[in-house]
Amino acid sequence: MVSDRPYDIVLYGATGFTGGLIAQYSSARLARADSSDRALHWAIAGRNRAKLEGVRAKLDGAGDVGLIEADTDDPASLRAMASQARVVMTTVGPYALHGEPLIEACIEAGTDYVDLTGEPTWWRAMVDRYHERAVAREVLIIPGCGFDCIPADMGALFTAMQLPAGQPMTIDAYMRGRGSASGGTTASALEAMRGSGRGGSDRGSGQGLLTRVDALDMWALPSPVLDPLVVRRSAELQPQRYGSELRYHQYFGFRRRAEALGALAFFGVFYGAAKLAIGRKLITKLRPSGSGPDQETRDKGWFRFDFIGRGGGREVRAHVSGGDPGYTETSKMMSEAAIMLAEARDELPLRGGVATPAAGLGPAFIDRLQAVGIEFAVDS
Ligand SMILES: NC(=O)c1ccc[n+]([C@@H]2O[C@H](COP(=O)([O-])OP(=O)(O)OC[C@H]3O[C@@H](n4cnc5c(N)ncnc54)[C@H](OP(=O)(O)O)[C@@H]3O)[C@@H](O)[C@H]2O)c1
The missing domain is CATH 3.30.360 (Dihydrodipicolinate Reductase; domain 2)
Incomplete structure (x- = not known):
């Protein structure tokens, strides 16, 4: 998909424990994908520039990875981050404390969103509050893109x-x-x-x-x-x-x-x-x-x-x-979900809404997970 935005994917929370692992997985995965039609451009984001630079220095193809400063307590910085990418993946949790302003910013900017929440009360509230707006704006908000769910x-x-x-x-x-x-x-x-x-x-x-x-x-x-x-x-x-x-x-x-x-x-x-x-x-x-x-x-x-x-x-x-489950496979799951949104947006089952992995990404996502070593099999 052609886009006027500088990045296809932004990883928000790259300085955290899980964010660091997802950054490593994504950098190796996207460096491998360079031979495809069009390489995806991506950036890491967080509230602390010095820490972000430390994370970036250890990544494959570090020179090509962008860096964005954004703080959850500063909504304008979230809007600026969301408007620079087609997809945001976020590991800034607990989501009940930090998640909602970024969902709002992504819907406003027309940017697809994935997260790692496993928090039922917050998830329910986001579905109730944002589904209709996300449908109207044709934005896919897909919480629960890790081992949950x-x-x-x-x-x-x-x-x-x-x-x-x-x-x-x-x-x-x-x-x-x-x-x-x-x-x-x-x-x-x-x-x-x-x-x-x-x-x-x-x-x-x-x-x-x-x-x-x-x-x-x-x-x-x-x-x-x-x-x-x-x-x-x-x-x-x-x-x-x-x-x-x-x-x-x-x-x-x-x-x-x-x-x-x-x-x-x-x-x-x-x-x-x-x-x-x-x-x-x-x-x-x-x-x-x-x-x-x-x-x-x-x-x-x-x-x-x-x-x-x-x-x-x-x-x-x-x-x-x-x-x-929580880290090695979660890194694959979230990164692959974001890459699928960036690469195959027009082929997905839904145009917008607060969706789920299965409804938002569809059966083709099973093939992508299998390709990176997560097994799906019929036993009898
Ligand atoms: N579903 C799953 O299977 C699964 C698996 C793993 C993790 N998770 C979830 O992922 C989340 C992260 O876990 P973790 O262990 O990686 O956490 P962590 O190491 O504590 O990292 C939290 C991240 O959030 C950032 N952050 C905190 N407050 C912020 C703010 N106001 N503005 C911007 N960034 C802020 C931190 O930045 P600083 O570095 O600047 O402090 C850090 O990058 C948790 O909600 C966890 O439940 C889910």
Whole structure:
């Protein structure tokens, strides 16, 4: 697409832990793409020029990477940043604290937007407040383009595509994995839990807390995360892809009952601490902004979503899997989403709106994820 803007993509928050990893992934990925018809121009952005210069110096093709100063507390700087690019990807979170002014700036500037939120209450508010404006301006705002919510949302789409069309569908997803949290992820989880009870998140199907799933040889706990809200919105936005009605539930899966009970206890303590100012302070001290799992820890990370889909008299099992969920794979997911918006905007299913990864990017995004090592497969 021809554009009069200096950059195709801007990465906002490049000085943070996740932003730094996304900057590295994007620089290597975009340097590889140089042989294509037209190289994408991109920039890193943040509030601290000296820190940004330090990040840029370590990137492939650093000389070609732009640099933009913008502070969330200064809306004019956000508008100036948004108007210089066709797509903004942002890692400046917690989004409940920092996210909304950039969505406003992007809609005003006509710039597509992706983020890494996993915060249900904030996500719901952004859908309610900005969807109509984004549709009218033909801007795609796609929150949840990291481990929240891409494996669940794209995996549910992949599962739905294996079932007969036009019939009611049920999809249950079971998530397992190994990973560690950065400072920003911890802060966002604390913020989401502090705000929980104000509506938004999903608690599974309402069955007992711990259930046995013989079909997968697993124990399952309902998972109160953003994913199910996003998957259901995908079905609302693109109903033709999901049968006449979709029921979707998501669980944490465990091989052993004791592991599930241990996770439940950990979650209970974390949730209790998040409700208290002193608890939040202590946890934030243990995982400050800018910190996160080192390369060795990330190399041991993995995730797997198992899906059981039923509809039109058929049952299908499928899975989505990959490496370290929160950082290595999240970097790929967000960067690939932004690159797809920059490269294939005219081929996407929706023109504008506060969308979801599956509704906004469509099945072709599955191919892009597979090309960078995230597995989507039908098991039976
Ligand atoms: N969905 C997922 O799977 C997933 C995975 C990873 C991360 N995340 C989310 O991504 C976000 C970032 O996490 P992280 O660990 O990378 O956080 P972090 O290391 O604390 O980085 C936060 C970034 O935000 C910037 N920032 C803070 N306040 C700002 C302001 N007023 N104006 C401009 N920039 C500002 C910081 O800039 P300075 O460097 O100048 O302080 C830094 O670049 C969190 O919300 C986290 O939940 C989600």
